[in-house]
Amino acid sequence: MASDIDLFDPATQESWFPTYRRLHAEAPVFQIPGTTTYVVSRYADVMHVLRHQDVFPSGTGLTNRHAGAVQVYQDRGWDRIAPLSVNPPEHREYRKLVDHFFDATGSALYAETIQAVIDELIDSFLDDGQADFMQAFALPLPVRMITRLLGFPDEDIDRLKAWSTAWVLPFSGGLTDEQQVWVAEQVVEFQTYIQERLDEKRLTPGDDVLSKLSVARYNDERPLTDPEIISIIDHLYIGGNETTTFALASAVWILLREPGLYERVRDDRSLVVPFLEESMRLESPTQGLYRRVARDTELAGVALPEGATVHIRYGAANRDGDMFPDPDNVDLERPNMLRHVAFSLGEHRCPGEGLSRLEQRMALNTILDRLPGLRLSADNDFTHAPGFVLRALNRLNVAWTPST
Structure with missing residues (x-):
């Protein structure tokens, strides 16, 4: 019945949620036609995959493994070993x-810095009475924070953001050969930049994550x-800005609509x-990620062969009515709202979860304090960037009543 579902159709990706309802009802474990990739959409099945890492270990998914791109890494950079994604x-x-840098306790140490950046950004557009919230606030806040926490200078933010954008481009799918190679070239530039900063930190360490990793020991045994450090840092940089940007913009959109x-x-x-918990459930910035099938198994009555790929669809699980009644609406008294999987679950849970939650909470409180009469502007189309994995508004124009 679900054979006509096309998860790569731009219309599907613009509004995933009718398709998620069909997947729940007709094909909760859906094989993407012509592939050995199975999309898991129901909450209970997603939880089964997350809780059985021996059967469903971490997988690479839509990372850039194009032959030309791999050659770029081998010739000019470092293999993307992804230590934070191993099993x-x-x-x-x-x-x-x-984890201790970004959990709830560690993130609280940065609260003063977060508030200073929030106020600095709002001061820059407060008197204008209108702004593209995405560009003016949701994007620069987490970028500035993760840049400073990792130990990079503010003046490099434009370059770092360009590399970050290239890093996630393969998750949109459908790249040409030339684009795949270009992405690899951008990532290698990022890797080289991290290596240069790492060398500097070893000579003059600071109180930042890169400095700490430069002297860290794996399992207390070896440096x-x-x-490893380059891969950890590029992973943290991407995770520390892209998804929080998308979450902030979606939260304000939902709040005002x-x-x-x-x-x-x-x-x-x-x-x-x-x-904020409900907004992350409704508009999960990361709609899904990948696991591989380690041995022949079965899920929801569907046989999964060894070597297949399982795509755990967080966005679909978060809209599963069997878990979250009235799943498409905000319910501020929802008793199980904290059981959403926008940050995944278990060992592979997002390492920046604590920092993201703190940034969102402080940002929204300050926005409510300092932007009176906040409202959506009339010139919004509320479209999203195309992509299979990430969900992000293209822009979000808002207006407010400037103080006289």
């Missing part, structure tokens, strides 16, 4: 080196290699956190 037990040892919601949250700040 247990190695994964635990790598995560122990970075991290340069390729639903009648009465803005006023309700503005007037009762205890609702900020549940609102």
Whole structure:
């Protein structure tokens, strides 16, 4: 019945949610035609995959493994070994080196810096009365924060953001051979930049993540290699800005489009956190990621052969009505709202989850304080960037009442 579903159709990607309802009902484990990739959409099945890493270990998915791109890495850069995406037990040892920087406790140490950046950004456009929220705020806030936390100078942000954009481009799918090679060239430039900064940190260390990793020891036994550090840092940089940008923009869009919601949250700040959890459930910035099938198995009555790829669809699981009744609407009293999987689950849970939640919470509270009468502008089309994995608004124009 689901044979006509095309997950790569731009119309499908613009509004995933009718397709998710069909997948839930007709093909909860859906084989993408012509491939050995199976899309898992129901919450219970997604949880089964996440909880059985021995059967469904981490996989590479839509990373850039094009032959020409791989050659670029081999000739001019470093292989993308992705230490933060390997499987247990190695994964635990790598995560122990970075999680404490970005969990709830570690992120709280950066609260003063986060607030300073938030205020600096709002000061820059406060008197204008209107802005593209994406470009003016949602994009630069997490970029500036992760840049500073990792130990890179602010003046390099434009270059770093360009590399970040190239890094995630393969997740949109459908790149030409020339684009695949271009992406690899951009990533190698990023790798080279990280190596140069790493060499500097070893001579003059600071109180930043790159400096700490330069002297860190894997399993308390050996120093991290340069390729390990480079791969960890490029992973943290991408994860530390792209998805938080998308989450912030989606949250403001939802807040302003639903009648009465803005006023309700503005007037009762205890609702900020549940609102943000609901917005991440509804508009998961990362719609899905990949695992591979380690041995022949079965899921929801579908046989999965060894070597196949499983795409765990977080966005679909978060809209599963069996788990979240009335799944397409904001419910600020939803009893199980924290069980969404926007940050994944278990060992491979997003390492920047704590920092992202703190940035979003502080940003929304400040926006509610400093941008009175916030509203959507009339010139929005609310379209999203095409892509299979990430979900991001192209722009979000807002207006407010400037103080006189």
